[in-house]
Amino acid sequence: MINNLQLPPWALWAMVLALIVFIAMVVISVRRNHGIKRSLFASPYILWMFIFTLLPCVLIAYYAFTDVNGHFTLDNFSSFWDSNYIMRENLRSVAGDEMAATVARGSVNVDTLVYSLWMALLCTVVSLILGYPAALFMADRKMKLGPTLVVLFIIPMWMNFLLRTIAWMSLLEDNGLINAFLERIGVGKVQLMYNQQAVLLGMVYNFLPFMVFPIYTSLSKMDPKLAEAAQDLGCNDMLTLLKVTMPLSLPGVISGITMVFMPSVTTFFIPRVLGGGNTRMFGDLIESTFKTAGNWNLGSALSLIMMVLILISLSILRKADPNGEGGGIV
Amino acid sequence: MKKTVCLLLTLALLLPVLAMADEVVNVFNWEDYIDESMLALFEEETGIKVNYMRFTDNEEMVISVESNPGAFDVVFPSEYMVERLMNKGLLSEINYDNIPNFKNIRDDLLNPAYDANNAHSVPYMWGTLGILYNKNLVDEADVHTWNVLWNEKYAGQILMMDSLRDTMAVALLLTTGDKSSVNSTDFTQLSAAAELLKQQKSAGLVKAYGLDEFKDKMVAGEGALAMVYSGDAEYAIELNEDLAYVVPDEGSNIWVDCAVIPASARNKENAEKFIDFLCRADVAAANVEEIGYCSPNKAAIELLGEDYQESSVMNPSDEVIARCEYYHDLDETWLNIYTTLYSEVLSTKVN
Incomplete structure (x- = not known):
């Protein structure tokens, strides 16, 4: 059930990609300026920001628009508006439409x-x-x-x-x-x-x-x-x-x-x-x-x-x- | 040259590990759930090295067991998790010929609903869910029923447990009067139970919803009645003599933490030796004294003396056990229905 949730498979690749881009940026910057530029000192922070600020935001957006199986869905936002949304769908599968219909919108x-x-x-x-x-x-x-x-x-x-x-x-x-x-x-x-x-x-x-x-x-x-x-x-x-x-x-x-x-x-x-x-x-x-x-x-x-x-x-x-x-x- | 020396040294360090490879047992237990000097005793008596690892919740433990096959020989899940692991085929059957001390386990915990004939699990520690009350503030005639938590007399002095299954169980027991309803998968029953909890909260009967902190609140006299597990009740009663614990007439939940052997275990015989060791009276008694939970071990209770045997909290009667019910593992669908209903209870405002 819940505990089988893991990071989507591309999360690791995104981090690897971030590292590659970062190294490329450093190399290009050093080459262009024929030496180390002052702004380069900010690069550890930029890397930090990418991995611990930007990537988590992307992950949150990814989870928000997908279901447990990773397919695109807007159900999570329906669930925000109607907190009984998922429960009603679940009830439909285990107790039938009639029972599901008794569940009103949850606020x-x-x-x-x-x-x-x-x-x-x-x-x-x-x-x-x-x-x-x-x-x-x-x-x-x-x-x-x-x-x-x-x-x-x-x-x-x-x-x-x-x-x-x-x-x-x-x-x-x-x-x-x-x-x-x-x-x-x-x-x-x-x-x-x-x-x-x-x-x-x-x-x-x-x-x-x-x-x-x-x-x-x-x-x-x-x-x-x-x-x-x-x-x-x-x-x-x-x-x-x-x-x-x-x-x-x-x-x-x-x-x-x-x-x-x-x-x-x-x-x-x-x-x-x-x-x-x-x-x-x-x-x-x-x-x-x-x-x-x-x-x-x-x-x-x-x-x-x-x-x-x-x-x-x-x-x-x-x-x-x-x-x-x-x-x-x- | 240097490299060669380094390599040799590393190999030398690995040697004892290799030499002892078949004489280990990998134990995965709850945090603070054993008298650790017993591990040394086991090593001394059997020559089997114990690799002791710890976890803090059932879900985390299952992930570790699933993703590291072969890493653990003895694991300690709660009863509903035994059921889930068993259904996933992750447990191996226990050979009771190797566990003669199993005879020490009390009869009413044998052949439980979650694992027929204890084929896969040996009870390690257990307890009940009940009401901890302050004798100075509560009329003892009132507390034989869960209804006391809805009694206007104690409005604003009731501490409810913020625990999905347990809190719903109490309301289910009251609305249906049937102990098996703690595992209800009947939506009408469940919504009636949630309604009862909402009504209790909006009427201002509940002082607060919480968990661990309530045992200390009760000790400090901050509440008249609280839903607690028996282990916490024992802790509170030891610190404040005015407190008492009761398992209400309608019934309650009984939980058992068990020792199991994963199907992937590499040292099954050592695992059985270790489980047998834990079932030995002196070892079980030492563990109880260290961690303060109830033991399912008759012989250990014998050893622990009169105080312990007479304590209705630590050593409940067969009659109490008979009216308690195990939780069954809920599937994802029903778990979501429980969660949604319970979330509405938590969001109810006091009128």
């Missing part, structure tokens, strides 16, 4: 995607609301505490995000630290884990630095004379912030939004640990499609749909920051 995949986009949006908005003032504070040259805050933001990132998420569990549990404190001061226990808020908290906690740092960078690159000029021309502090500082930090904001939104949509593990299966997101769905259901083709189709959605949102954001000033991520 599990679409609903989960919509839910993930909604959660990612919430996470991005909350991160922005929390992150912008923090970045403003950190970038303010008059604040002595700014650099310390930067370090404090970085320190938790030295630890893997899985560990940080598990650490939240021991805080939020019924008998965890927060509830112990609430009980001590007489408020009583509150159910903090295994709901949407807990998942959102975990996501914001993990992705907030990706919002703060791009904004911080664009704010600290800003020439302080511009703000001074605005004040000389009669702006008060509030107006300076709204009319000068904020517009100038926009590239950072856009970069921050991208860097939070992207990983948020693809979040997995956090919903499982902090949401306890009550808040399933698209990343978890893809994982279980590969691992539990063992359906690589559908799993690839789901991944492809998500990648396309992310590409679309990136190109929309790119319009807002055409010069890539906010770090050029977009």
Whole structure:
């Protein structure tokens, strides 16, 4: 069954071909320039990118448009729209048309995607609301505490995000630290884990630095004379912030939004640990499609749909920051 | 000159391997599933060298066995995987003349549904699926049935297992009242079972769906009731005296990890010697003490003392075994139907 899935036979040849092309490129480049050119130093990375970025993308597309036997099919996309599609076909073969007809359209995949986009949006908005003032504070040259805050933001990132998420569990549990404190001061226990808020908290906690740092960078690159000029021309502090500082930090904001939104949509593990299966997101769905259901083709189709959605949102954001000033991520 | 020396040295290194070629047994077992000092004991007693290799899941193991014929002499699949390997013709029949200690295996696990007369498999470790509950939070009169997981009294304190076959099995047992329904291939039954699970989730009865972490949650008092395997229950009860384990009246799943000999095995006799060694009372007892799972070995349980014999978790009564059912291997079609229905359960939101 599932475990007999292997890489398509041409995957190895594609890698061999990549190596040959790579070597040819190096040789041609050395010959043309009668020696080693500087751009040649980028070639190890180009090779890396080809094998570990480009080839996997090609493989995902290949699986998404084929069935188990490697024949071209669009069934995987029908399955995305109607999650009961394959089941209905299977039922037809083992229980007859009549039974198959009782199965209505399943909306599990679409609903989960919509839910993930909604959660990612919430996470991005909350991160922005929390992150912008923090970045403003950190970038303010008059604040002595700014650099310390930067370090404090970085320190938790030295630890893997899985560990940080598990650490939240021991805080939020019924008998965890927060509830112990609430009980001590007489408020009583509150159910903090295994709901949407807990998942959102975990996501914001993990992705907030990706919002703060791009904004911080664009704010600290800003020439302080511009703000001074605005004040000389009669702006008060509030107006300076709204009319000068904020517009100038926009590239950072856009970069921050991208860097939070992207990983948020693809979040997995956090919903499982902090949401306890009550808040399933698209990343978890893809994982279980590969691992539990063992359906690589559908799993690839789901991944492809998500990648396309992310590409679309990136190109929309790119319009807002055409010069890539906010770090050029977009 | 240098090259020649190198070559000679390499050959010299290979010599002991060649000399011992017929005195090895290649064992492929689960991670952390044996007392490894027993391997040295086996080598000492028989002079047969044990090449010990490990795997972490059944599916991965099958791929290795299929793609490396001759590499393994003893393998330890779970019962449904024994069935699949057998149907694929990958197992060889065991010659019980070479395994006198087979008499130690408890009678109710013999001649199982997955392998008639144990022609291909010898039980190694086993267990059941059941409910782990906190005696301080749950009325013991309620837990004799799986229905307790749908009891409004315990809303928000129930930990469900995120495991396709096991979770569906519980709902199937409840909707049909028939223990053989854990292997149901009746779509009406299956969709009714999925409906029951969806209703349980949307009514807010379930605190969370999860797996391994729940034994520790139960120890910490984070839930009143949890679906667990008996091995995990034993672990939790040892750490928290308020916990107890029950296999509900409607029946449950029983699982057995077995020792088998692949058809491609090169050292079949050594493999049989090794399996016989594992069935010896002292060896089986040592393994149980090391890994903490239930042993199917009567003589080993005798050796392990009273505490162990009286534990209903580690040594369930014949009556409990009688109401449990083995899982059968599902074909791809039905597996997909199970998966699709179960996926809808997992995506159900709390109202």
